[in-house]
Amino acid sequence: DIDDVGHKYHLELVLEDVLDKDSTVNCTAEVLYHLGNKPIAPDVHFTLDGELKDTDEADKRFYNRVKSLEKELVAENIPDSHGNVSPEMEPIRLLAWAASGYVIWQNSTEDTKFQFAQIKHVKQVKRSDDYLEFDYLILLHEMVSQEIIPWQMTVLWHPQHGVQVTGDSRQPQHA
Amino acid sequence: MKILLVFTALLAATRSEQLFVGDQVLRIMASDEEKITLLRVLGERPELQLDFWLHPTSPGHPVDVRVPFLSLQPVKIFLESNNISYSIMIEDVQELLDEEKKTMAKSRRVQRSISTFDFASYHTIDEIYDWMDMLVDHHPSLVSKLQIGQSYENRPLYVLKFSTGGLNRPAIWLDTGIHSREWITQATGIWTANKIAKEYGQDHFVTAILDSMDIFFEIITNPDGFVFTHSSNRMWRKTRSINAGSRCIGVDPNRNWDAGFGGSGSSSNPCSEIYRGPYAHSEREVKAIVDFIHSHGNVKSVISIHSYSQMLLFPYGYKTAPAPNHQELNELAKKAVSDLAALYGTKYTYGSVAETIYMADGTTIDWAYDNGVKYSFSFELRDTGRYGFLLPSTQIIPTATETWPALLDIMVHVLEHPY
Numbered sequence: 001d002i003d004d005v006g007h008k009y010h011l012e013l014v015l016e017d018v019l020d021k022d023s024t025v026n027c028t029a030e031v032l033y034h035l036g037n038k039p040i041a042p043d044v045h046f047t048l049d050g051e052l053k054d055t056d057e058a059d060k061r062f063y064n065r066v067k068s069l070e071k072e073l074v075a076e077n078i079p080d081s082h083g084n085v086s087p088e089m090e091p092i093r094l095l096a097w098a099a100s101g102y103v104i105w106q107n108s109t110e111d112t113k114f115q116f117a118q119i120k121h122v123k124q125v126k127r128s129d130d131y132l133e134f135d136y137l138i139l140l141h142e143m144v145s146q147e148i149i150p151w152q153m154t155v156l157w158h159p160q161h162g163v164q165v166t167g168d169s170r171q172p173q174h175a
Numbered sequence: 176m177k178i179l180l181v182f183t184a185l186l187a188a189t190r191s192e193q194l195f196v197g198d199q200v201l202r203i204m205a206s207d208e209e210k211i212t213l214l215r216v217l218g219e220r221p222e223l224q225l226d227f228w229l230h231p232t233s234p235g236h237p238v239d240v241r242v243p244f245l246s247l248q249p250v251k252i253f254l255e256s257n258n259i260s261y262s263i264m265i266e267d268v269q270e271l272l273d274e275e276k277k278t279m280a281k282s283r284r285v286q287r288s289i290s291t292f293d294f295a296s297y298h299t300i301d302e303i304y305d306w307m308d309m310l311v312d313h314h315p316s317l318v319s320k321l322q323i324g325q326s327y328e329n330r331p332l333y334v335l336k337f338s339t340g341g342l343n344r345p346a347i348w349l350d351t352g353i354h355s356r357e358w359i360t361q362a363t364g365i366w367t368a369n370k371i372a373k374e375y376g377q378d379h380f381v382t383a384i385l386d387s388m389d390i391f392f393e394i395i396t397n398p399d400g401f402v403f404t405h406s407s408n409r410m411w412r413k414t415r416s417i418n419a420g421s422r423c424i425g426v427d428p429n430r431n432w433d434a435g436f437g438g439s440g441s442s443s444n445p446c447s448e449i450y451r452g453p454y455a456h457s458e459r460e461v462k463a464i465v466d467f468i469h470s471h472g473n474v475k476s477v478i479s480i481h482s483y484s485q486m487l488l489f490p491y492g493y494k495t496a497p498a499p500n501h502q503e504l505n506e507l508a509k510k511a512v513s514d515l516a517a518l519y520g521t522k523y524t525y526g527s528v529a530e531t532i533y534m535a536d537g538t539t540i541d542w543a544y545d546n547g548v549k550y551s552f553s554f555e556l557r558d559t560g561r562y563g564f565l566l567p568s569t570q571i572i573p574t575a576t577e578t579w580p581a582l583l584d585i586m587v588h589v590l591e592h593p594y
Contacts, residue, residue: 018561081358081409082297083567115560117410139410141563143484144533146427146448148410173446174408 006034007110017053018094025050033110041106059159062091066124066132073124073134092122095163096136099155102165104140113143120150132157137171149173195272197244200228200265202237203254210259214238217253225250241268294366294575296568297358300330300402303365303395307333314372317385323393324463327416330398332463335368337390339375345593346389347476347586348468348548353428353460353539354412355400357482359556359566359574364394364480366575367582380583384590388475391467397428397460410564414458418445426452429481430535431461432542435493440534451537468543476550476589477543478582483563484532484555485523487512487581490544492528493536500549501527507588508552511581518577521557528553550589554578 002008009031017023029046065088066073078093079085085093100116108114117139125133133156140149150171156164205211214231217223223246229239242250254261265271292306311318317337324332338344351364371390374381384390395401399415413425423446430441433455437443441451456462468474489504491497498504508525515523528535532555540551557566557574566574 079562079565079567081404081565083562083565083570115563117563118565141410141560145442146412148448174410 002032004035006032008032015048015052020053023053025052039107039109042108044105056159058091063132063159069124072126074122076119076121078119078122092134093119095134095155095157096122096138098163099136099153099165100138100140100151102163103151103153103168106168107170111144115141115143117141117148125154130158131161147173195241195268197247198241198268199244199247199263200239200241200268201250201254201261202239202264203231203259203261205231205234205238205259207234210234210257213257213259217250222246223250239264241265292369294362294369295572297362297571298365299405300395300398303361304333306365307335307394310335310368310372314375317375318368318372321391323467324459326397326399326460327414327458328399328402330402332393332398332460333395334467335392335394337371337375337385337392339385341387341389343471343473344387344389345473345475346391346471347384347478347589348391348393348464348474348543349478349480349582350393350396350464350539351480352394352401353396353479354481355397355404356410356412356564357556358404358564359482359571360480361394361401362568362571363556363575363578364392366572367579368392368394370575370579380587384586388590390586391471391474393464396464399460400425412448413450414460416458418450419453421445423450426450426458428458428461429479429539430537431455431458432465432537432539434538434541434545435491435536438493438534438536440493440536449535455537464539465542468546468548474543474548475594476552476585477540477548478552478554478585479539480554480556482556483558483560483566485521485557485559486531486555487515487523487525488528488531488540488553488555490527490541490551492532492534492538493541495529495534497527498544504550504552507550507585511584514580514584515577517580519573521577549594550585550592552585554581 011029011031013027013029015025015027026049027046028049029044032043034040034042073092075089075092078089096119097116104114119136119138121137123135125135127133133154136153136155138151138153140151142149150173151168152171153168154166156166203214205214211231211234218225218227218231218240224243225246226241227238228241229237231238292309298306307320311320317339319336319338321334321336322331323334326332351360371381375385376382397414400411400413403411403415413427415425417424427441427449430449430451436455437451442449444450452458456465487508489498489508505526512523512525515521524531528538528540540553543551556578557570
């Protein structure tokens with residue numbers, strides 16, 4: 001407890017590569033949840049004890065594949081109802097998952113636990129520069145309220161420059 | 176007309192294997208009365224064995240005739256030399272019959288074999304209900320199907336009863352799919368019900384349990400919601416009851432039980448996913464189970480299966496105070512979780528609902544516990560969020576397989592600790 005400021009948590013955690021269970025990195029972090037009603041994202045500071053795996057090969061392959069598409073990429077329901085993801089769509093899913101991490105961070109409080117649930121719709125947006133741009137409509141699952149929340153996010157990606165969420169907005173829910 | 180004739184041909188075919196090999200059906204166009212007469216005369220020649228499907232009547236009306244293989248040449252020569260035009264409607268009658276027989280046999284096979292039911296994929300409500308009937312058919316002295324009520328949309332609420340006899344033996348209650356979007360639970364339910372039926376008489380523990388106790392298993396606890404996840408919204412959780420004065424539909428069936436009903440672990444807003452309902456047991460799906468357990472009077476354990484989070488939970492969710500036999504439940508959960516992890520390394524956490532997941536009131540297991548069911552547990556199956564509710568079907572069998580020893584641990588403990 002930090003008076004007049006908020007609640008600070010000190011964490012020791014292990015990061016595990018989603019694509020390779022044996023590849024792990026230790027991490028320490030400090031998270032500060034701010035007091036008050038204003039929705040401010042928690043402050044996060046972290047240090048990695050080691051390095052994340054090199055993904056240059058896979059990044060290049062994905063980048064080249066999308067760049068060489070004749071028409072803009074469009075897809076929906078990833079994974080589908082049965083949990084299936086086609087091999088071509090797997091990087092699209094991973095990108096959405098990574099980008100959703102930003103949205104989740106920006107909207108987290110001590111009383112929320114968000115998970116990325118599904119891509120409802122994704123559309124590639126053609127760009128004149130080197131970046132890939134995707135307009136996603138995703139579903140987030142919030143554990144405590146059990147709500148499924150649709151969220152729009154505009155995601156930029158470049159093999160050398162990584163992921164960026166340039167815009168996002170919460171969408172109205174189902175009745 | 177054609178159908179009748181194919182049927183007749185089939186009837187004949189069953190008496191002798193190769194009745195129509197090479198036979199053809201010709202469609203003949205007789206353009207005047209003279210040609211009609213010629214055709215009638217042709218048909219009366221016994222050695223040709225012509226079989227008219229459409230008899231010669233008047234010009235302009237097609238004449239269809241099955242011509243046996245051996246008569247094909249003379250008939251065609253006759254037609255051509257008399258300038259009577261024709262076309263070949265069926266090239267080989269026997270081929271057509273064989274094709275038809277194959278298709279019919281295939282569809283019969285697909286429906287009837289319980290050993291070909293695909294446990295490794297997700298199914299529709301009709302497929303699951305059909306499979307239930309097959310299970311009962313295959314184990315008539317062990318498994319029966321009861322109906323304990325109807326859903327809001329009037330779907331039957333079916334429960335499978337596993338019993339080797341006796342009169343109102345102490346019983347274990349299992350349910351899956353109370354939250355319809357948790358598809359891994361109904362799928363695990365099917366596999367587990369099948370496993371129980373298979374292992375009676377084979378596995379020492381299953382046999383011991385069923386020799387003194389009954390098992391009641393409701394696999395589709397929320398049929399309306401389940402149908403809705405297939406037809407409209409894969410992420411639907413609640414029932415499908417209409418809420419007076421609100422455009423939002425459904426009540427959370429796991430907040431609708433009369434145990435700590437109406438607290439902070441549920442919502443009064445009909446649009447909420449954890450809406451408790453207008454009053455406890457307002458939902459037919461919940462009331463049916465309440466009535467069943469009450470009238471049975473001898474249920475010793477309730478195990479309610481959910482997903483996801485990989486947890487094994489026990490009461491209470493509506494208060495932080497520990498349950499009177501917290502220690503015992505905790506020890507049992509610890510053992511079950513350890514046996515679950517032994518298979519594929521899947522890690523579960525365990526503890527009371529309140530200390531492990533969140534405060535939740537009006538839940539199934541709290542109600543069961545407060546109504547005398549000492550061994551009440553809730554599972555949260557795979558995974559921990561990577562796929563969440565959309566767990567790939569390739570994980571159905573591993574999930575069901577690893578959960579089995581944990582379920583068995585609980586059931587054996589109940590058997591060995593009568594009360």
